Amino acid sequence: MIRAMGIAATGMGAQQNKIDNVANNLANVNTAGFKRSRVEFQDLMYLQNRAAGTTLESGGQVPVGYDQGLGVRSGATQRVFVQGSIEQTDNPLDACIEGEGFYQVTLPNGTTAYTRDGSFKRDATGNLVTSDGYLLNPAITIPTNATGVTIGGDGRVSVTIPGQTTPSEVGQIQLASFANPSGLTAVGRNLYTESAASGTATTGTPGTEGRGALQQGYLEGSNVKVVDEMVAMITAQRAYEINAKVIQGADQMMGILGELKR
Amino acid sequence: MPLLANAANTMRINDRRLETVAQNLANVETPGFRRMMLVEREQGVAAHVVTRPGSLTQSDNPLDVAVSGDAFLVVVGADGQQGLTRNGHLSRGADGTLQSGGLTVMGEEGPVRVARGPVELRPDGTVWQDDNQVAKVRLVASPGGARLVPAGNGVYLTPDALRPSADGKLEIGALEGANVDQLREVTTMMTCLRAFEMSQKIALTDSETRKKLTDEVGRSR
Numbered sequence: 001m002i003r004a005m006g007i008a009a010t011g012m013g014a015q016q017n018k019i020d021n022v023a024n025n026l027a028n029v030n031t032a033g034f035k036r037s038r039v040e041f042q043d044l045m046y047l048q049n050r051a052a053g054t055t056l057e058s059g060g061q062v063p064v065g066y067d068q069g070l071g072v073r074s075g076a077t078q079r080v081f082v083q084g085s086i087e088q089t090d091n092p093l094d095a096c097i098e099g100e101g102f103y104q105v106t107l108p109n110g111t112t113a114y115t116r117d118g119s120f121k122r123d124a125t126g127n128l129v130t131s132d133g134y135l136l137n138p139a140i141t142i143p144t145n146a147t148g149v150t151i152g153g154d155g156r157v158s159v160t161i162p163g164q165t166t167p168s169e170v171g172q173i174q175l176a177s178f179a180n181p182s183g184l185t186a187v188g189r190n191l192y193t194e195s196a197a198s199g200t201a202t203t204g205t206p207g208t209e210g211r212g213a214l215q216q217g218y219l220e221g222s223n224v225k226v227v228d229e230m231v232a233m234i235t236a237q238r239a240y241e242i243n244a245k246v247i248q249g250a251d252q253m254m255g256i257l258g259e260l261k262r
Numbered sequence: 263m264p265l266l267a268n269a270a271n272t273m274r275i276n277d278r279r280l281e282t283v284a285q286n287l288a289n290v291e292t293p294g295f296r297r298m299m300l301v302e303r304e305q306g307v308a309a310h311v312v313t314r315p316g317s318l319t320q321s322d323n324p325l326d327v328a329v330s331g332d333a334f335l336v337v338v339g340a341d342g343q344q345g346l347t348r349n350g351h352l353s354r355g356a357d358g359t360l361q362s363g364g365l366t367v368m369g370e371e372g373p374v375r376v377a378r379g380p381v382e383l384r385p386d387g388t389v390w391q392d393d394n395q396v397a398k399v400r401l402v403a404s405p406g407g408a409r410l411v412p413a414g415n416g417v418y419l420t421p422d423a424l425r426p427s428a429d430g431k432l433e434i435g436a437l438e439g440a441n442v443d444q445l446r447e448v449t450t451m452m453t454c455l456r457a458f459e460m461s462q463k464i465a466l467t468d469s470e471t472r473k474k475l476t477d478e479v480g481r482s483r
Contacts, residue, residue: 001277001280001281003281003284004277004280004281004283004284005284007281007284007285007288008284008287008288010288011284011287011288011289011290014288014291015291018291040293040351040363041289041291041292041293041295042292042363042414042415042416043285043289043292043295043412043414043415043416044414045413045414046411046412046413046414048411050306050308064301064308064309064310064408065308065309065411066278066300066306066307066308066309067298067309067411067412068278068281068282068285068309069282069285069288069289069298069412069414070285071284071285071288071289072288072289072292075363075364075415076364078351078353080323082322082323082324099380100378100379100380177378177379178378179354179355179356179357179358179378180353180354180355180356182353182354183354183356196356197355197356198356199356199357199358202378209378209379210378210379210380235291236291238444239287239290239291242287242290242444242447242448243284243287243288245448245451246280246283246284246287246451249280249283249451249454249455250280250284252455253276253277253280253454253455253458256458256459256462257273257462259462259466260462260465260466
C-alpha cells in the first residue's frame with residue numbers, strides 16, 4: 001500500500017501540472033498570437049513481478065503476467081498551433097498570418113526568434129519592430145515622409161510618398177516554417193526559438209509552400225478556448241480528488257495492519 | 263496455521279488490487295491508456311490489460327486521431343522495437359516522421375513521413391498532402407488483453423505476430439481517453455478495504471483462539 005500511495009501521488013502531481021497549464025492558457029486568453037499548450041500524460045514504466053511465458057515448477061507456463069504500473073507522468077506540454085481568432089484592428093502596421101509560418105525577429109544578442117504576433121510598430125529610424133522593439137528580419141524601413149503603408153498578401157511592403165504617383169516597394173516580409181512547430185521553445189514575450197525538436201527554419205515568401213498569406217489590418221488573437229479550459233480544469237480537479245482518495249484508502253489499510261498486533 | 267496464512271494471503275492480494283486501482287486512477291487522463299485488471303489464479307495473481315475502448319473527446323487538432331474498432335496503431339522506438347498503442351495524439355518529429363508519444367508511427371510501408379505544410383489524415387488511415395497520398399497508417403488487430411504486456415508511455419508489447427485489422431478506422435479530430443471507469447475503481451477500492459479489514463479480523467480471532475488454547479486449555483492444574 002506504500003506503493004499505492006506513491007502511485008496516487010504521481011497522479012496528483014500530474015493533475016497539478018494540468019491545472020498550472022490551464023492557468024497559463026487562461027491568463028493569455030487575450031494575448032495576440034498566443035498558442036495554447038496542453039499537458040500530455042504518459043503511464044510510467046511497469047514492474048514485471050511475474051513475466052508471462054515463464055515456466056512454473058508444475059511445468060506449465062504463466063499465461064498472463066503480473067505487471068504492476070508505477071503511475072503517471074507529464075510527458076510533455078505540447079503547443080497547439082491551430083489558427084487563433086482573427087480580429088480587425090484597421091492599424092496599417094498590423095498583419096496576421098493566415099496559415100502556417102512565423103515572423104522572424106532579431107533579438108538584441110543577434111540571434112533570431114520567431115513569433116506569430118504581427119502587431120508591428122515603427123522605431124525612431126522607421127524600421128519595423130515588435131512591441132518590444134525587436135527588429136523584423138529581413139529589416140524593413142519605412143521612410144519618415146511616407147503617408148501610406150500597404151502590406152501585400154505575399155509580404156511585399158509598399159509606401160506612398162507625397163509627390164510620387166506610384167507606390168514604391170521598400171521590402172518583402174519573409175516567413176519561417178518548421179517541420180515540427182510544436183517543438184519550438186517558448187521564451188516568453190510571444191517569441192519562440194528553434195530547438196533540436198523543431199528542426200531548422202526554412203524561410204520563404206508568404207503564401208507559398210504551405211506558408212500562410214498575410215492580411216493587413218488584422219491581428220491574430222490567442223487560440224485559447226475558455227470553455228475547453230474550464231472543462232479541463234474541472235476534470236483535473238476531480239482526478240486530483242480521486243487520487244487523494246486512494247492515498248486515504250492506502251492509509252486506512254496501513255492503519256488496519258497496525259492494529260493486527262495487539 | 264492455514265487460517266492465518268489464508269488471511270495474510272487475502273491481505274496481500276488486496277494490497278496488490280489497491281495498487282492496480284491506484285495505477286488506473288493515476289492514469290485516468292492519459293490518452294489511450296488501457297486499464298489493468300487483477301485476476302486471481304491458482305498460481306497467484308495475474309494482471310490483464312482491458313482493451314475496451316475509452317471515451318472520445320473532440321479536439322480541433324488535425325493530427326489528433328482516435329482509433330475505432332478492435333485495433334492498434336504500430337509505433338517503433340529508436341531501438342527498432344515495435345509496440346502497439348491507442349494514443350492517437352500525433353505530432354511531427356524534427357525528422358518529418360509522424361510520432362505518438364515520441365515514438366515513430368508505422369505506415370503500411372515503413373515509418374510515416376510527411377513534408378512541411380498541412381497534413382490531412384483520413385478515416386481509412388491514408389495521409390494526404392496537397393491532394394497526394396503520401397502514406398497509409400498501419401492498423402493491426404488487437405491480440406487480446408491477455409496477450410498484451412504494458413511497457414509504459416502508452417505502448418503495449420505482444421509476443422504474437424501482428425495481423426492487419428479488419429475493422430480498424432481512424433476518427434479524425436478526436437482523442438481517445440483512458441478506458442478507466444472511476445466508479446468501478448472506487449467500488450473496487452472500497453471492497454479492497456473491507457476485505458483487508460475482514461482478513462485482519464480473521465487473523466486477530468485466530469491469534470486469540472490460539473492464545474486461549476495455550477493459556478487456558480493447555481493450563482496444567
